[in-house]
Amino acid sequence: MIKKETWRGKYFRKYDLRSKAPRIYGGKRHFVSQAVDYARKIWTDMGFEEMRGDLCQTAFWNFDALFTAQDHPVREMQDTFYLAGIKGKLPDKKIVNRVREAHEKGVNGSKGWQYKWNEDEAKRIVLRTHTTCLSAITLAKLGSVKNKIKKGKFFAIGRCFRNETLDWSHGFEFNQTEGIVIDKDANFRHLLGYLKKFYEKMGFEKIRFAPAYFPYTEPSVEMAVYVPERKVWLELGGAGILRPEVVVPLLGEWVPVLAWGPGFDRMLLDYYDIKDMREIYTNDINQLRKIKFWLR
Numbered sequence: 653m654i655k656k657e658t659w660r661g662k663y664f665r666k667y668d669l670r671s672k673a674p675r676i677y678g679g680k681r682h683f684v685s686q687a688v689d690y691a692r693k694i695w696t697d698m699g700f701e702e703m704r705g706d707l708c709q710t711a712f713w714n715f716d717a718l719f720t721a722q723d724h725p726v727r728e729m730q731d732t733f734y735l736a737g738i739k740g741k742l743p744d745k746k747i748v749n750r751v752r753e754a755h756e757k758g759v760n761g762s763k764g765w766q767y768k769w770n771e772d773e774a775k776r777i778v779l780r781t782h783t784t785c786l787s788a789i790t791l792a793k794l795g796s797v798k799n800k801i802k803k804g805k806f807f808a809i810g811r812c813f814r815n816e817t818l819d820w821s822h823g824f825e826f827n828q829t830e831g832i833v834i835d836k837d838a839n840f841r842h843l844l845g846y847l848k849k850f851y852e853k854m855g856f857e858k859i860r861f862a863p864a865y866f867p868y869t870e871p872s873v874e875m876a877v878y879v880p881e882r883k884v885w886l887e888l889g890g891a892g893i894l895r896p897e898v899v900v901p902l903l904g905e906w907v908p909v910l911a912w913g914p915g916f917d918r919m920l921l922d923y924y925d926i927k928d929m930r931e932i933y934t935n936d937i938n939q940l941r942k943i944k945f946w947l948r
Contacts, residue, residue: 687923691809703807710779716751717901721755740777762897787832803934825933833909833910836911843911856919861874873890873892874887874890
């Protein structure tokens with residue numbers, strides 16, 4: 653109209669910046685994926701290499717390699733999702749025999765669990781209950797390379813599944829962030845330092861640690877962060893130094909291995925103003941349109 657001057661003699665309504673216009677919702681990544689990408693950048697910036705693996709794992713990697721006894725309650729149906737009618741393959745016999753010995757007799761001066769280890773039980777397929785199985789696989793790969801210095805920093809962020817009772821802070825499907833540091837000079841203070849730095853970069857100012865017990869770490873610690881809006885400490889998960897019964901069979905020798913595996917989804921509640929973890933996976937279209945970008 654300007655070029656052809658057809659505007660001459662026309663009547664135009666006044667332009668009102670306050671007038672309502674239809675909202676346009678552009679495409680964007682799911683808010684959980686945004687947060688996962690941010691956490692992934694934190695770990696890689698700290699010099700960690702990412703671990704990836706299948707959602708379905710053998711009970712060997714999910715439990716046995718982590719020195720979880722085959723009669724431990726966590727392996728029962730009310731805690732774990734098993735895939736019926738299918739068995740998996742076990743790794744190299746050398747690793748299997750070392751894990752068997754750790755369970756039956758112990759290694760590095762320990763007594764083990766003092767029972768007859770069942771190979772068929774280890775072949776069962778489960779939906780992984782934690783990403784710690786990826787740490788076990790990574791240690792085994794590192795240990796299989798001859799004459800290689802046993803050293804490295806690795807992390808994972810991935811989906812896990814547990815047969816939990818659903819409430820505002822628990823779900824049967826959740827994300828976990830995993831990490832291990834293999835170094836002959838690593839110690840417990842380094843472990844707390846890595847965790848504190850990660851949580852600070854995730855936006856939490858108050859972090860506390862408390863002594864804890866886990867089957868595959870000693871010493872062990874639980875982490876919690878303070879949520880000002882709720883005025884509560886939110887427990888996130890556990891960490892510790894892997895026991896020799898885990899490290900020696902997989903790595904082939906004893907080297908200190910710092911390890912952690914806190915839940916990731918709980919860290920998102922405060923930032924996204926979500927009151928119930930179940931809202932994270934409802935995929936409500938109105939929530940997905942209006943929720944803010946992850947900008948921490």
